Amino acid sequence: MPIPNEYNALISLLFRRTMEGSITWEKIAYNQLQTTINDTTIRIWAGEDDQTNERFVAFQLRDYPSSYDDNTIDHWYVEQGDSGYAQMLDFYDTVRRQVSGVSERLKSLMSYLETVDSDKIDSSNESGSRNPF
Helix, strand or coil, X not given: CCCCHHHHHHHHHHHXXXXXXXXXXXXXXXXXXXXXXXXXXXXXXXXXXXXXXXXXXXXXXXXXXXXXXXXXXXXXXXXXXXXXXXXXXXXXXXXXXXHHCHHHHHHHHHHHHHHCCHHHXXXXXXXXXXXXX
């Protein structure tokens, strides 16, 4: 299923605001990420359908705060090959990188590698091997 029409503008705005850093997301499960804006919790996750083996990205709106267990307002997903899948996967990956602190880690690595002498780089790992592969 493609991205529902009424969600296109919201997804674009969430993506842009996430890229700007004005929306903060948190990891709530292995591949589930969420943020709460006003009275709505937004969840996004990606995976592979157990029955069809199709890759997907799912999106959910939830009532917040809520006193009942199933507080889902709306839920939909796009599968690989659907219109909008690439956009949603890019959005999910951007959110995942933000939650994981990838940008900060890359800056730290770059700063270290640019300032340390090449013979002083500590690239050992726990096994003592220098090649992690």
